Amino acid sequence: MRIPIMSGNWKMYKTPAETTAFFAKFRPLVEKSSHCEIVICPPFTNLDAAVAAVKGSNIRVGAQNIGWAKEGAFTGEISGPMILAVGASHAIIGHSERRQYFNETDETVLKRTQAALEFGLTPIVCVGELLADRESGHTEAVLAAQFQKGIAGLTEQQFAKIVIAYEPVWAIGTGKTATPEIAADTHRAIRAQVRGKFGKDAADSVRILYGGSVKPDNARILMAQPEIDGVLVGGAALDPVSFASIVNF
Ligand code: PEP
Numbered sequence: 001m002r003i004p005i006m007s008g009n010w011k012m013y014k015t016p017a018e019t020t021a022f023f024a025k026f027r028p029l030v031e032k033s034s035h036c037e038i039v040i041c042p043p044f045t046n047l048d049a050a051v052a053a054v055k056g057s058n059i060r061v062g063a064q065n066i067g068w069a070k071e072g073a074f075t076g077e078i079s080g081p082m083i084l085a086v087g088a089s090h091a092i093i094g095h096s097e098r099r100q101y102f103n104e105t106d107e108t109v110l111k112r113t114q115a116a117l118e119f120g121l122t123p124i125v126c127v128g129e130l131l132a133d134r135e136s137g138h139t140e141a142v143l144a145a146q147f148q149k150g151i152a153g154l155t156e157q158q159f160a161k162i163v164i165a166y167e168p169v170w171a172i173g174t175g176k177t178a179t180p181e182i183a184a185d186t187h188r189a190i191r192a193q194v195r196g197k198f199g200k201d202a203a204d205s206v207r208i209l210y211g212g213s214v215k216p217d218n219a220r221i222l223m224a225q226p227e228i229d230g231v232l233v234g235g236a237a238l239d240p241v242s243f244a245s246i247v248n249f
Contacts, residue, residue: 002207004223005163005230006247007039007124008237009064009092009211014042016049022240023053029244033058036230038247039090039124040237044078051087062090062124065098068111070119080119090122092232094150096169106149113151117158124163124209124232125151127190131170139168140189147193159198164208165232166190171212173234180225183210187227216245223249 014022019042030038041062042050050061067077083091093116094109109125116123127150129142143166151162166186168178178186187208195203210222211232222228237243 002205002229004036005039005124005207005209006033006036006249007062007090007165007209007230007232008041008243009095009232009234010040010042010046010238011064011097011234012043013238014046016046019046019049020053022238023050023059026240026244027054027057027059029240030059030247031057033247036247040243041090041092041124044083047083047086047088060090061088062092062122063088064092064095066091066093066112066116066121066123068108068115070115080115080121083121084119088121090124090163091116092124092126092165094126096126096128096167096172100169106146109146109150110153113154113162114158117154117161122161122163124165126165126167126211126232128167128169128172128212134168134170139186143186143190144193147190147197152193152197156198156202159194159202160205162206163230164190164194164206165211166208167211167232173213175213177213177215177218177222178210180221180228183222184225184227187225191227214246216242219246219249 039060063083067079093112098104113123127146129139133142191203207229209230209232214231214233
């Protein structure tokens with residue numbers, strides 16, 4: 001039984017005051033949502049406000065990235081111990097926007113994932129193909145390469161603690177959602193990769209989230225797919241009512 005994770009990625013939106021205001025509205029809407037885990041990932045500058053606002057609730061807080069070193073001369077990076085110290089529990093790693101604009105590679109995704117695990121955070125590792133990959137029939141090959149160069153470098157014990165987010169790049173922020181069938185087929189392909197490398201138990205238990213223009217009106221149909229173990233939501237996670245309606249699909 002894989003407990004769904006309904007997660008939100010706020011990207012570069014909201015101030016600490018806006019974060020507090022979001023949770024004041026959002027908390028009561030999900031206080032009875034015991035069917036899933038809820039994780040919201042605000043910008044680093046709002047982690048403190050988010051952690052304070054969710055105290056005593058069923059909501060967890062995550063970062064949107066994590067440095068691979070514990071500390072050191074890495075200007076602009078935030079380390080696992082720093083994220084942990086503020087009270088967050090998760091970290092998104094390898095989001096397509098980081099791959100596209102900040103030179104994130106499968107190798108650095110692996111390093112960040114290892115760091116998250118070393119410092120006790122749950123990594124939500126993103127993979128996904130470009131529109132050109134899908135249109136040329138290369139989706140599975142691209143995902144296999146991301147898997148092999150990235151998370152396949154973990155040990156079995158490490159792998160057991162991660163969450164995977166499948167986010168087709170052509171569906172992120174575009175309003176184009178993968179059909180539930182496309183998403184489920186692709187999740188099956190990712191699970192097959194996991195089975196090949198880490199075995200059946202790992203494949204059966206890893207949670208694979210879908211991300212890409214998830215909205216209140218398509219969350220239920222996506223979550224009806226047994227292969228989809230939750231969602232990673234961008235735009236629609238910025239509004240408390242809209243994200244609560246996704247959580248309570
Ligand atoms: C995301 O940022 O991970 C995402 C899926 O964005 P959106 O829901 O806006 O497509």
